[in-house]
Every structure is written in structure tokens, then in C-alpha cells.
Amino acid sequence: LGCTLQHKQANLHPLWRGEIEVPGGSRQSPINIRIRDSVFHPQLAPVHTQYDPNTCLYIWNNGYSFFVEYDDSTDKSTVSGGPLENPFRLKQFHFHWGRNNDWGSEHTVDSRVFPAELHLVHWNCSKYRTFEEAIMEPNGLAVIGVFLKVGKHHEKLQKLVDILPSVRYKDALTEFNYFDSSCLLPSCGDYWTYSGSLTTPPLTESVTWIIMKKPIEVDHSQLAVFRSLLFTAVGEEERYMVDNFRPLQPLMNRTVHSSFE
Ligand SMILES: NS(=O)(=O)c1ccc(NC(=O)CN2C(=O)C=CC2=O)cc1
Numbered sequence: 001l002g003c004t005l006q007h008k009q010a011n012l013h014p015l016w017r018g019e020i021e022v023p024g025g026s027r028q029s030p031i032n033i034r035i036r037d038s039v040f041h042p043q044l045a046p047v048h049t050q051y052d053p054n055t056c057l058y059i060w061n062n063g064y065s066f067f068v069e070y071d072d073s074t075d076k077s078t079v080s081g082g083p084l085e086n087p088f089r090l091k092q093f094h095f096h097w098g099r100n101n102d103w104g105s106e107h108t109v110d111s112r113v114f115p116a117e118l119h120l121v122h123w124n125c126s127k128y129r130t131f132e133e134a135i136m137e138p139n140g141l142a143v144i145g146v147f148l149k150v151g152k153h154h155e156k157l158q159k160l161v162d163i164l165p166s167v168r169y170k171d172a173l174t175e176f177n178y179f180d181s182s183c184l185l186p187s188c189g190d191y192w193t194y195s196g197s198l199t200t201p202p203l204t205e206s207v208t209w210i211i212m213k214k215p216i217e218v219d220h221s222q223l224a225v226f227r228s229l230l231f232t233a234v235g236e237e238e239r240y241m242v243d244n245f246r247p248l249q250p251l252m253n254r255t256v257h258s259s260f261e
């Protein structure tokens with residue numbers, strides 16, 4: 001990487017310039033996953049997702065990323081198994097990416113950075129009534145993280161890429177239905193899991209992270225469209241939505257478990 005961390009940090013959006021320390025935070029995200037320090041847990045079941053493409057509602061630019069929001073009023077789209085005691089409902093998915101292909105992911109694996117990272121955000125509908133409530137609770141959320149690497153064109157992602165220009169500006173929203181987000185998961189089910197937090201405000205320590213070992217492939221042009229989005233609203237001085245990842249946070253006394261040896 002031709003850049004120093006300081007250079008990268010200085011370029012970051014104020015939100016992620018590492019200026020926000022959570023007072024008393026002991027389980028912040030993202031982290032570097034050191035493979036040799038992770039502990040194989042034979043009891044860890046496979047992660048089971050069942051996503052109903054018809055529960056996809058709309059896509060919007062919230063000024064940090066673009067979010068694809070799902071109808072979470074039923075159990076039609078859920079994740080279960082893995083480290084989870086019960087099913088969690090899919091609320092939204094979004095990505096984090098860099099200004100170029102040299103960096104962009106939030107988590108790293110043995111300090112390897114990926115050009116982007118997908119987050120599928122689910123909430124504990126067995127224990128809490130709403131997403132907003134769950135976001136504040138220690139076992140409220142489960143986020144599946146999937147690394148993106150530059151490679152072959154991702155056919156099914158293109159439907160999403162094609163609609164991004166319609167949410168170029170902050171607060172733009174457009175209807176987006178029938179999208180099967182399971183096409184964004186790698187075919188290999190191996191994952192790491194650890195207890196962490198949201199990586200943007202409110203940074204609450206409410207997330208069981210499930211980080212898939214294998215990345216999915218997208219091509220240059222698809223990532224380039226991500227970088228054409230703006231952090232800024234119509235009428236504001238335009239700033240491209242890039243480098244929307246939070247700096248690495250200290251592991252403190254946490255163990256990362258792996259579902260594979
Ligand atoms: N990057 S991450 O850790 O997966 C991460 C995941 C989620 C949020 N925040 C939200 O989902 C905020 N939000 C609400 O509270 C209701 C709708 C909505 O988008 C922030 C960060």
C-alpha cells in the first residue's frame with residue numbers, strides 16, 4: 001500500500017477519522033482478524049440464511065453509504081444458526097469501500113485489506129420488538145460481513161449497481177424491489193465470529209459479527225459506480241462517497257472464533 005496510515009486516516013470523513021472513541025468501549029468494531037489467534041469452535045453450526053426477494057423495499061443514500069432496506073415486519077427474511085441462539089430478521093444491507101482498490105474494507109484478515117465489504121444487518125426479533133430497540137442491546141444485532149475483491153463481473157449485483165445513480169445524493173431514496181441478497185454470499189460457509197459494535201454512530205456494542213472467510217468477486221466498473229455516489233446532498237459542495245470505513249479498533253480481551261479449522 002503506497003500510503004501511510006496517517007495519510008489514509010487524514011483523508012477519512014470526519015466520522016471515521018478515528019476521532020470518535022466510545023467512552024468505556026470494550027468491544028468496538030472493526031478489528032483485524034489474526035487467523036492464528038482465532039479459536040476453532042467445533043460446535044459452531046453453519047450460518048443459515050433465508051431471504052425472500054419480495055421483502056426488498058427501497059434503496060437510499062444516508063450520507064454514509066447506500067442502504068437496501070427490507071420489510072422486517074415478518075420472519076420472511078432471516079439468518080439463524082451459526083453463533084445465534086434464535087433467528088434474526090434482515091433489516092438492511094450496505095457496503096463500505098475505498099477511493100481505490102487498495103483499501104476500503106472495515107475488517108482486515110492478517111492485516112489484509114479488501115477493496116470493499118458488505119454488511120447484512122439483522123436484528124434479534126425473538127428478544128426485541130423493533131430494530132431501533134435492538135440496536136441498543138448487547139445481543140440485539142447480527143451482521144454478516146462479506147469481503148469484496150476485484151475479479152469477475154458479478155451478474156446479480158449489476159441490478160443494484162444500475163440503480164445507484166438514482167441515489168447519488170444524500171437523502172435520495174428510490175423504490176427497489178425483488179432483490180435476492182443471498183446472491184451476495186460466498187459459496188463457502190466458513191466464517192469467523194466475535195462480539196463487536198456498529199461501525200458508525202451510535203457505535204453501540206450490540207453486534208454479533210459473522211465474517212465470511214471467502215470474498216465475493218465484483219469487477220472494476222462495478223466498484224467504480226459505488227465511488228460515483230456522494231456524501232453530500234443536492235446543492236451542497238460535492239464530495240464523493242469513498243473511504244467510508246472506520247479505522248481498526250483494539251481487540252481488548254476478545255476472542256475471535258472460527259467455524260473451520
Ligand atoms: N456498519 S454496521 O456496523 O453494519 C452498521 C449497521 C447499522 C447502522 N445503523 C442503522 O442501521 C441505523 N438505522 C436505524 O436505526 C434504522 C434504520 C437504519 O438504517 C450503523 C452501522
Ligand SMILES: [Zn+2]
Pocket residue numbers: 094095096119199
Ligand atoms: Zn457497515
